[in-house]
Amino acid sequence: KQEVTQIPAALSVPEGENLVLNCSFTDSAIYNLQWFRQDPGKGLTSLLLIQSSQREQTSGRLNASLDKSSGRSTLYIAASQPGDSATYLCAVADSNYQLIWGAGTKLIIKP
């Protein structure tokens, strides 16, 4: 049974720092992996999607990597800004096409 874990559960860093969020999954048989951000009252926003055949995806200051063999993905945020404060969720699409979610990392960027 696929399980997704995100570490740390919460992170607070000063503005301008680069940071890494971690996601691990127990079953390497995935179709893709997505990173989302969740803002209160605004639902979930898809940030990056990595297909199982890919190793990374980039969008602006965000870079997500995928290592299927080790069951890990990282979300790298460069030059963090207060507007990046949100909860970041990782989800993998398993062999049944279902999204299995982590519990999220709550990120606070201090001005």
Added chain:
Amino acid sequence: DTAVSQTPKYLVTQMGNDKSIKCEQNLGHDTMYWYKQDSKKFLKIMFSYNNKELIINETVPNRFSPKSPDKAHLNLHINSLELGDSAVYFCASSQDILNTEAFFGQGTRLTVV
């Protein structure tokens, strides 16, 4: 112009009542989902519809019944609401069943008192 919209945003109701949450997507997607977010922030899939047909039906009480009148709509009806049904419910859509990219609604915070 909201891609996936669900109403209402907040819903407070008494135990035993029947309520519905509506979801609409204007992305032309084939697949729509309902997720429940529990107190630990885990999102668990409840239902998935592809082209109006039920694809995924996780172990949820029979009191929960999804209805898809057309590809753009997936409504969630809940009968005989219980305290444990209190949660945030998210509707989502994706172009197809392979979850190429999922788009989510704002969520509906359901509180059963």
